Amino acid sequence: xxxxxxxxxxxFPPFFTIQPNKETQKLQLDAWKSLVLDYCRSxxxxxxxxxxxxxxxxxxxxxxxxxxxxxxxxxxxxELAASGNAEPLDKTKTRWFIFWRTLQExxxxxxxxxxxxxxxxxxxxxxxxxxxxxxxxxxxxxxVLQKALKELEKQGKxxxxxxxxxxxxxxx
Amino acid sequence: xxxxxxxxxxxxDFFLYGMxxxxxxxxxxxxxxxxxxxMRRKAGVGAIQKQKLQQEKYQAKTxxxxxxxxxxxxxxxxxxxxxxxxxxxxxxxxxxxxxEFRKQFQAMCASIGVDPLASKKxxxxxxxxxxxxxxxxxxxxEVCLATNHKNGGLISLDELRNRLIxxxxxxxxxxxxxxxxxxxxxxxxxxxxxxxxxxxxGRGDYMVQSVPGExxxxxxxxxxxxxxxxxxxxxxxxxxxxxxxxxxxxTKALKNMVQxxxxxxxxxxxxxxxxxxSLFFECVSDGVSSxxx
Numbered sequence: 001x002x003x004x005x006x007x008x009x010x011x012f013p014p015f016f017t018i019q020p021n022k023e024t025q026k027l028q029l030d031a032w033k034s035l036v037l038d039y040c041r042s043x044x045x046x047x048x049x050x051x052x053x054x055x056x057x058x059x060x061x062x063x064x065x066x067x068x069x070x071x072x073x074x075x076x077x078x079e080l081a082a083s084g085n086a087e088p089l090d091k092t093k094t095r096w097f098i099f100w101r102t103l104q105e106x107x108x109x110x111x112x113x114x115x116x117x118x119x120x121x122x123x124x125x126x127x128x129x130x131x132x133x134x135x136x137x138x139x140x141x142x143x144v145l146q147k148a149l150k151e152l153e154k155q156g157k158x159x160x161x162x163x164x165x166x167x168x169x170x171x172x
Numbered sequence: 173x174x175x176x177x178x179x180x181x182x183x184x185d186f187f188l189y190g191m192x193x194x195x196x197x198x199x200x201x202x203x204x205x206x207x208x209x210x211m212r213r214k215a216g217v218g219a220i221q222k223q224k225l226q227q228e229k230y231q232a233k234t235x236x237x238x239x240x241x242x243x244x245x246x247x248x249x250x251x252x253x254x255x256x257x258x259x260x261x262x263x264x265x266x267x268x269x270x271x272e273f274r275k276q277f278q279a280m281c282a283s284i285g286v287d288p289l290a291s292k293k294x295x296x297x298x299x300x301x302x303x304x305x306x307x308x309x310x311x312x313x314e315v316c317l318a319t320n321h322k323n324g325g326l327i328s329l330d331e332l333r334n335r336l337i338x339x340x341x342x343x344x345x346x347x348x349x350x351x352x353x354x355x356x357x358x359x360x361x362x363x364x365x366x367x368x369x370x371x372x373x374g375r376g377d378y379m380v381q382s383v384p385g386e387x388x389x390x391x392x393x394x395x396x397x398x399x400x401x402x403x404x405x406x407x408x409x410x411x412x413x414x415x416x417x418x419x420x421x422x423t424k425a426l427k428n429m430v431q432x433x434x435x436x437x438x439x440x441x442x443x444x445x446x447x448x449x450s451l452f453f454e455c456v457s458d459g460v461s462s463x464x465x
Contacts, residue, residue, distance in 0.1 A: 008454035013405070014436035014447045024433050027321055066440050 004042050007035055016066035018075060032068075032076040037085060041100040046141030047089065048096045050074060087147075097144055101136060106144075107151040109136050111158070114171040126167040142167070268304055271350035278356065308349065308357035311336055316368070316382035322458070323450035324433035325383030329354055331456045332380055351378070373399040379450065383432075390425035391434070404451040407443050 009015040009031045019025040039058040040046070050073050053059045059068040068076070077096050080086035084102040089095040101109065113135060114120060126142050137145065149169050152158035161168045266273050315335045319327055329351055336349060358380050361368035369381045374396040381387060387395070397414050398406050411422040426446045429435035435446040449455040 008452075008458040011454050012436070012447065012449065012452055013440065013445070014438035017437060017439045019430070019436055021430050021433055024324070024430070024436060028436075066438075 004039055007031060010035065010061055011064060013064055013066050016061070016068045016072070018069075018072045029076060029079045033080055033083070033085070036076060036080065036098065037100045040098045044139040046098055046144045048073075048077065048086075048098055050077070050094050050096070097141075097147070099144060103144075103148050103151050106137060106140075106148040107155070107157075110148060111152055111171065113137075114158075120171045123161065123168045123170045126169070129169070269348060271348045271353060275350060275352045278352070305353070305357045305360060308336075308353060309360050311339060312354065312358055312361065312380070313368070313382070315339065316380065320382065322455055323448075324435075325381060326434050326448070326450040327380050327382070328450055328456065329378040329380065331450070334456075354380075371395065375399060388425070388428065390421065391429055391432075394425055394429065398448065398451060404449075404453070405438070405445045405447045407441075407445045409443060 009028075015028065015031070019028050036048075036058060039056075040048075045056075048056075050070055053070070053073050054067050059073055060066075074093065077086050077088075077093075080098065081088070081096075084104070085099050087097045087099070089097060099106065110129070113132075114124070126145055129137060129145060130140055130142060132138050137148075146160065146162075146167065149158055149160045152169075152171075153160050157172055159170045159172070161170065260267070260277075263273070263277075267277055268274075312332065315332055316325070316327060319331075319335070333349060333351065333354060336354070340349070355370055355378060358368060358370045367382065369386065371379045371381055371387060371392060373379055373392070377399050379395060393415055394406065394411060397411065398404075401410070401414075406426070408419065408422050408426060411417060411426065412419055415422070417425075426435065426444075429446060429448075430437050434450070435448050438445045438447055
């Protein structure tokens with residue numbers, strides 16, 4: 001696991017209590033957003049389950065025994081969703097996709113990579129893509145990848161081929 | 173009868189003694205007074221004219237005396253001024269570089285009622301002593317604005333100093349900024365309105381507030397207590413115990429600090445605890461130590 005650069009707020013106990021002052025709260029949520037994205041990027045985590053989130057060190061600092069309560073986590077996730085960095089998986093909003101790159105960003109990164117490496121007009125499997133070393137999209141969740149590729153499809157730059165056995169994409 | 177006479181003598185003795193004393197201290201005035209006393213008995217045009225003449229003479233004498241005094245005083249001032257000027261320009265470099273020297277010089281100027289900062293005009297401007305503080309003031313504003321989002325506009329003098337030293341570069345003469353310099357420069361910012369205030373919080377510690385508005389008495393008292401206890405957090409019961417306040421007063425003061433964005437509340441301990449980022453070590457050193465190392 002990559003080294004996480006914890007911000008100073010992570011050791012600041014009130015960081016784990018949602019602040020009543022709206023302005024302070026905004027600062028707090030901004031800090032939370034970048035912390036969650038940093039954490040997910042370093043750990044290649046693409047899905048957060050609100051019910052289990054307190055098991056993850058990001059929302060639970062054992063050293064100072066502070067936990068962000070579930071309503072706080074939900075608030076952070078909704079903030080992330082507002083900037084296109086998260087999306088609920090279901091209506092109950094218990095499981096969330098986390099996009100440390102927004103889908104648009106990811107889509108253009110993948111397309112640029114495909115162009116640069118001569119993958120246009122060929123079919124790549126999802127497995128191939130996620131196992132490409134040292135790319136923004138290496139090790140990414142296949143569901144997130146699919147969402148990003150769907151974005152490309154909308155722009156007419158790719159065609160997603162979904163089958164029960166194997167998923168692939170053709171770049172244009 | 174005898175007693176009466178005795179009284180008379182002692183009274184007139186006393187009077188004479190008084191006149192003598194008066195004469196010793198103010199020869200001219202008392203001589204005139206004495207003459208007046210005697211002459212009051214006389215009447216007539218001649219006497220009045222004589223009196224008038226004497227008065228005129230007296231007046232002329234006073235004005236010459238006064239002129240002399242003024243002349244002497246201005247001469248002395250001139251000497252003093254040139255000396256001070258000479259001293260200041262001779263030690264200009266020293267004043268700029270050495271914080272201890274600067275402090276002493278400031279104190280000296282203050283005791284004789286000269287403010288080298290306030291006088292941008294005149295010979296002080298040649299020295300550029302004011303400029304040193306103007307420069308510092310601007311840098312203080314910069315640091316305050318840059319850290320505003322973290323500490324709600326309240327910064328300890330120590331943090332301010334560390335950040336300033338970092339911002340001013342590594343050369344030795346940049347590093348020599350004392351806390352007195354900072355207080356001096358920060359206080360100059362008062363002319364910009366109540367946006368910048370230096371708040372003493374006891375034990376020789378200060379905080380600089382850089383948001384419009386003023387800290388209430390309560391908030392200042394809580395800050396002072398925080399600095400006394402050491403640390404970045406305080407609870408309601410701590411305030412009640414230490415300042416002997418009513419619970420409601422403590423609650424209100426702390427809630428106000430949260431409302432003003434100065435404090436953050438933590439509800440995950442036994443009782444709500446109020447934290448000040450401006451005193452929290454990791455926040456204070458954030459961006460200072462990492463880049464410094």
